[in-house]
Amino acid sequence: MIIALAAAAILAFLFYASYSIKSQVYVKALCRVKTAEKVVYLTFDDGPDAEQTPQVLDVLKRNNAKATFFCIGSRIAGNEALLKRMADEGHQIGIHSFSHANGFPLFGRGRMLADIRRCQQAIEQATGSTTTLFRPPFGVTNPTIGKAVKNLNLKTIGWTIRTYDTNGANNAKIARRISRQLRPGAIILLHDRLPQSAERLQMVIEAVKVAGYEVGRLEN
Numbered sequence: 001m002i003i004a005l006a007a008a009a010i011l012a013f014l015f016y017a018s019y020s021i022k023s024q025v026y027v028k029a030l031c032r033v034k035t036a037e038k039v040v041y042l043t044f045d046d047g048p049d050a051e052q053t054p055q056v057l058d059v060l061k062r063n064n065a066k067a068t069f070f071c072i073g074s075r076i077a078g079n080e081a082l083l084k085r086m087a088d089e090g091h092q093i094g095i096h097s098f099s100h101a102n103g104f105p106l107f108g109r110g111r112m113l114a115d116i117r118r119c120q121q122a123i124e125q126a127t128g129s130t131t132t133l134f135r136p137p138f139g140v141t142n143p144t145i146g147k148a149v150k151n152l153n154l155k156t157i158g159w160t161i162r163t164y165d166t167n168g169a170n171n172a173k174i175a176r177r178i179s180r181q182l183r184p185g186a187i188i189l190l191h192d193r194l195p196q197s198a199e200r201l202q203m204v205i206e207a208v209k210v211a212g213y214e215v216g217r218l219e220n
């Protein structure tokens with residue numbers, strides 16, 4: 001009985017360690033910027049998207065806000081100008097793997113390194129500069145990802161506030177969720193590939209400002 005309980009506890013821990021980027025077990029991830037100032041950081045995963053990303057960039061520009069875009073490498077071909085625009089307008093670009101494959105966390109060491117490097121190179125070719133910011137697909141971490149991050153000297157960025165914006169929640173609900181969880185240095189996870197991404201971003205920025213916060217720029 002005790003052994004079964006211990007085994008269950010170990011399994012639960014291993015699950016948490018892999019599936020919560022905040023666990024810090026395998027990868028040391030920045031999940032909140034240490035500051036007492038009322039500033040938050042916007043991050044977007046899974047772009048670039050030829051339709052949605054330009055609208056998201058327009059909203060950011062209108063609000064004079066900066067963000068970090070964790071791009072999927074395989075989506076960059078044909079969208080190089082969008083990456084160039086992100087960089088030119090003062091946003092950060094990070095690596096979100098080349099394939100974003102469901103099986104990414106299970107890749108062997110060589111394959112994983114190659115996948116991450118390929119994304120890093122695609123960003124480099126599009127923008128002319130190298131990024132070391134990295135967000136693992138699905139926020140999953142494990143020993144292989146940990147080794148790859150060390151090997152490539154990447155800075156892993158997690159999040160403080162997950163908006164679950166891909167799960168079909170409405171914009172007002174997401175803005176409320178963010179308002180409740182706001183705190184100095186919070187990193188907010190959003191996506192720039194959804195039809196409602198731009199409109200939602202506007203609501204998020206307004207909610208952040210109403211609470212007296214500013215939008216900051218993550219440093220490399």
Ligand SMILES: [Zn+2]
Pocket residue numbers: 045046096100137138
């Ligand atoms: Zn993703």
